[in-house]
Amino acid sequence: MTALATPGLLALDRAAQDLLFRTARTANTFTDEPVTDAQVAAIHDLIRYGPTAYNGQPLRVLLLRSPAARARLLPHLSSGNRAKTAAAPLVAVLAADVDFHERLPELYPHRPQARDWLTDRATRVEQARFSATLQIGYLLVGVRAAGLAAGPMAGFDAEGVTREFFPDGRHETLLVMNVGHPGPDSWSARLPRLSTEDVLRTL
């Protein structure tokens, strides 16, 4: 199915489709233009409405702004990710709060007993990882909704980052993501995507 075949089927207008998905790209270089705290708060204020299991909202976002904080992260990244992360206007460490259940009586008030369904830590880790990862999907869309580019990176030592930045033992690091305005040669040609036939099956 090509993009040209679908214009009338989505309620979202074409410019917004492009901004969020079709022309948006993972950025590897950034301009010097800063990403402000107000922009980050506006992104969060938008994407916090995305659904999570039990409305648990386990995603926690650590923004690395100071050079000292940035320097603590770099050794935990794969070598190919260090220079671009050192130079990015903003770096976000995205983690799941494994003890998110403590707030369920407030967040899921019609079933406050949900907290007690999650007394087993392994179950909670799985739930926290799942819902926080969903939220990272929303966050990526939100970064783009702000007219910014995201640079999510798979290559890093998650346990090392967790030890460095979340010594409390209640967080699991899921992703490190650079954010900014794309700079020169920020990406190569788009990589191939699977077809509808590869992904969808009907019974």
Next chain:
Amino acid sequence: MTALATPGLLALDRAAQDLLFRTARTANTFTDEPVTDAQVAAIHDLIRYGPTAYNGQPLRVLLLRSPAARARLLPHLSSGNRAKTAAAPLVAVLAADVDFHERLPELYPHRPQARDWLTDRATRVEQARFSATLQIGYLLVGVRAAGLAAGPMAGFDAEGVTREFFPDGRHETLLVMNVGHPGPDSWSARLPRLSTEDVLRTL
């Protein structure tokens, strides 16, 4: 931070913000209006551009349309989710392809050796779950971009659904999601969301 404080900070216009996040809601009842294969293909054609680790795109979507297929799912849902799922215009079973690495030479052609980094199944399961869950985040946004409502459900037996629908042993079921146009009394008042202060921290 309230929504009123942020209007100028996002590039995405307010109507699109509302469609995707602010007024969009998890639906529990649906009208009889069908969700067509063309709509589903248009949603997939939009969200398939969302980023995944190694461009691996492990999400697989099984659409249950026939009454026989729907009947196979219902026993694996928690009792509170059965009636609404039986009545939904479309039910999607969302799973991760644990053997997604087989296609990396095609999907990540500049580093075809990436396939060989993923020979360990446990590593692959973790990667497949993570990227497919990100893609479910994009898919939820995509369903809303089509003017439809999603009804993701946490209450189901994932292993049972996997055994029933993916006996090949190469998939892990992550979520069951109803899709349609919201019906009467489709939701209650919106549940509370965490504040920016709860979620964001700066170093």
